[in-house]
Amino acid sequence: DNPTGRALARRLLKPRIPYTDVHDYQLEALCKMMDGIDVLATIKTGAGKSAYFYMFIMLLHAFLEDQSLQEVLKRPVPQNPCMVVIYPTNGLEVEQEATFRSYGLRALAINQDTLQDARSRGEDLWNASSNGVSLLLLGPEQLTSKGFEKLLQTKQFKDRVVGLGIDEVHLLDTWGSGFRIAFKQIGHVRARLPTRVVEICVTATAVQGDPLDRICRFAGLKAGQYHRIHRSNARSELRLLFRPLKHGLGGWEFPDLHWVVEEGRNILIFVQTIAIQFRLVAYLFRQLSGSRNANLERIRMYNSMGYSEYNKKTRDLLRNPEHQGVICVATSCLLVGISLPGIRDVIFAGNPSNADDLMQGGGRADRLGLFGDGRIIVYYSEKAMKQARDLVDTPISTRRTLKSKSHTHQADPLDITMARLLLADCKTAEQNSIYDNPSEDAPCLCGSCVGQTPSSQTPPICACSGCTPE
Template identity: 20%
Template sequence: MASLASPALAAHGILREVFGYDSFRGQQQAIIEHVCTGGDALVLMPTGGGKSLCYQVPAIARARAGLGVTVVVSPLIALMHDQVGALHEAGVDAEFLNSSLSADDAARIERRLLQGEITLLYAAPERLNTPRFLALLDTLHQRHQLSLFAIDEAHCVSQWGHDFRPEYRALSLLHERYAGVPRVALTATADAPTRADMVTHLQLEGARTFVSSFDRPNIRYAIVEKKDGFNQLLRFIEREHTGANGHDAGIVYCQSRKRVEEVAQKLNDAGLKALPYHAGLDGPVRQANQNRFLREEGVIMVATVAFGMGIDKPDVRFVAHLDSPKNIEGYYQETGRAGRDGEAANAWMLYGLQDVVNQRRMIDESPAADAFKQVLRTKLDALLTLAESTECRRVQLLRYFGEDSSPCGNCDNCLHPPETTDATDAARKLLSCIYRVQQASGTAFGAGHIMDILRGKATEKVEQHGHQALSTFGIGADWSETQWRGLLRQLIAREAVWVDAEHYNTLRLTDAAKPILKGEATVRVKTTVDEPASRRKAKAQRLDSGPPLTLAGRDCLAALKAWRAEVAREHNLPAYVIFHDATLRAIAERQPRSLADLDGISGLGAKKREAYGDEVLRVVQTTSGA
């Protein structure tokens, strides 16, 4: 059996020859060299940071050294298909085993596996624990042809994570059954409890941990007060993501399946190209919609959180949340699907009082143990703090993952610093009203009724309970309902007010209300103003796109994209698997006249140059008139 005498040299050669890149990014080189030499690794790297290269390059290097196949644990069939397709385009022998294959195709792949013809094999965690698959691995292990295990989306092993999948817990058998085979576990999102779970349940106590920066500087974060949700979304898309060539690709997350269907239909009625995605749709419909999103330009996917894991589409220009997510990990993971190509993208979220109430209710009504519920509440509180904050969103987001940073200049609070006002007196009025109402009636009431009393509205319900006689009736008439709801959100986030989900979302005071009522704590809120005109007109800046193309360059780029679309359809792959936009742009800028002129273009490896070089030159020469 051969060995890797020079992991660094092997890795760099593969990077250039197979993938067409001249240099590694960030911690990629250190990770790859460690894994190449047989070390276990836990890798935390943001979406778009190049995680897949961290196991694909070692897999190729170790296979060339005669060390056998790398088994990649991947949770989604569609993701396996696209990643294997991309490896085939790069000239790498990769296969997947999943339920989409016929029995004959699966048997053919198993034979190739045992004959040592496969470099990377992708499989779902459910398959990995079956007797048939384990028998295959046992045979390979006995022949010393089991090189590496790569566990993608490894946060799924944690009960604290946002995508917990019990099947991942069974992956502990990899260490127990194949102790000498190195493992690399990778994820884009994990806070401290999730990381600890990953180490424990995957038995990675001896693994080296690599944590890259969680910062995605090309993403602009904005959290907006929810007023008329759909119309706010439509204005955002029309203002920020609609141009002469149509609208950008994006993802819109909603909390319920019904809401997904409604929003997708309304976007289509408004002339946009939108598709629904949720677990209630028939499997073929879900798959067809996902394929259209990946393969067509300008598609907006409206989805529940059932959509998104492993989505590699690089040109998603925005991720919008019409309802707030459950925690910061979910928010970060979902927003991270925007701007994977490094160009500017928006993470835009609507946030309102009802979101807070709904999320608290779901936790309180959960059948989970009290200790688990408390963890969920703590995670939700961190998200609410992010939403209510007047400081840099990025600073708070990165702080949650243990990373220090300075104000980014590219979030709503940095670009348009909100004015704040001392609302301590108003907070005492609101808290006093909740207390007086419960004291007078012997029961608690919801937010709407409390605000009617504060604002002096003599509704039928107010008069029915005699609440117009309370000392707090009308003491908040100088504030609008919007202002009172904003203050109530902050008091709920500070846990001074508790929403009792078991009793019709009524409001109750907690011990945290006492310092505010006694004047020992202050409360500041954002001043409610209309959205600034400068923000209404702002367009997302395209980052790292280089100088503008000439007219000839633009024509060439358009022709290259049209050619790429034809090739992608023929191969049944997303267009970006053939070539990324950045590669086509570099070709359009260079205007190559020979195959030698293609050397050094990022993303154009040896196999792709051999397969497509002549066609690329033909397209360039046709548009240049040469």
């Protein structure tokens, strides 16, 4: 990691990557990884977190193709190198598999669905992953499987595994302590891999203080032994709106959301339970049947229990920016990672329990900046506002005890970060405070960004609903 090394890495990567140039903050991490240094990267949604994974493998391939370059490396590169990447959802795994393959890389996603499909074809995915696969994409549940355990004992695989990637690493602190207990297994994987393996953890949301410390502890990142890239996660091009929920979510009528039917925009609506999801979809069907555009295919339901073919079609509909008018009601399985450029607005029917879920889910809106009028809309109840006031007024020690006692697998309690956002006058300023966002990111001087004005954490005129009421 020095100016000469970064220039070399950029030159090697430019003809291989699917766009103009490598961002400086991507190059920074890649060169650290080539030197064997672990990395934790916090950058905003849509800024290219997945590139850390595939660019690392591309860079290794480039060095293998030109043996004269090997002398500049601190560590030898094994033939046919492989990186294991842990993803939080099956849908994201499959999406990334297709993306990486389109870049000419041999990627393989292994989860319950792909294993079942492979068995029906008489294939063994674990056996296929032992040799020839450059990016092995796994869900956390697979980390305790017999197939993965057998793979780790295979010399052919152990000789070539060089990297461990953890996508959406903040979930180690949220999902890992809740209903996705399998996330805690991620912290044990590093100890089971060869010592040469370098780790890269990425997220858009790492709350400063205890949450960040817990993330690092779960991921095996030790203070002073990893490199941190910390850029602002604010997306000032999206308008953050908080609206009071005038009607409850417990019945079959949702008049607060009636307007979405005639909006003509691709809208993603997050709900907290499948029961609410089913009732809201039924309500939207009834409203749509009497509208001027009564194509019922516009209303979609997305959750982890849905058929993979149906969920794929939903993602395809939301991927096309020119195809507008789709309304997708989803659970948390669409909160993170997946890039669907056609989504224009994100709505939370009932406030999320924490700021991470809000920023991650809201980050699905206008991913490529094609619309310029994307919105994140949070419908909150008066009960949530009361809980927020009580939580902010509660001493920290008591607050932790109350949170522990109130936690259930059905619903997460309101987190202090969400309470602060609900009560804040300026939502954007509160977001910057929660995540310790830099006032300005270091300008990126790559070929794609040179000449652009560095993004500021607070625009000249804040468009959040606290500063600019609707």
